[in-house]
Amino acid sequence: MFCGATLKVLAEDRVEGVIRQLVRYRTEPGIETEADLLKPANRIGKKPAVAVFHSTVTQSILQPAGGEGMSEEAVGLKLAQPDDS
Numbered sequence: 001m002f003c004g005a006t007l008k009v010l011a012e013d014r015v016e017g018v019i020r021q022l023v024r025y026r027t028e029p030g031i032e033t034e035a036d037l038l039k040p041a042n043r044i045g046k047k048p049a050v051a052v053f054h055s056t057v058t059q060s061i062l063q064p065a066g067g068e069g070m071s072e073e074a075v076g077l078k079l080a081q082p083d084d085s
Contacts, residue, residue: 010034017041018080020065036065038080050080 011022021037039049052065066077 014041015066016077016081018066018077020067020077036067038065038077040080048080050077 006026008024009021010024013020017040018038019041022034023037024032024034026032033053036052037049038052040047066074
């Protein structure tokens with residue numbers, strides 16, 4: 001994140017072993033944007049998280065975060081799932 005950025009959680013759900021959070025953060029003074037933050041729900045030890053910032057499809061950040069569209073395109077959701085999913 002940028003120095004001094006504040007991350008605000010707007011929504012949270014759980015899907016396929018992943019906690020998915022819609023967050024808002026400041027990119028520049030007076031300018032905020034949204035992203036999805038995905039992390040394993042039952043992580044033990046260090047596990048990766050995935051930040052989905054932007055997409056160029058109609059569903060915007062929802063498709064790679066697994067919120068809309070084809071499941072094959074939900075790459076962020078797949079990357080954040082535990083190994084046994």
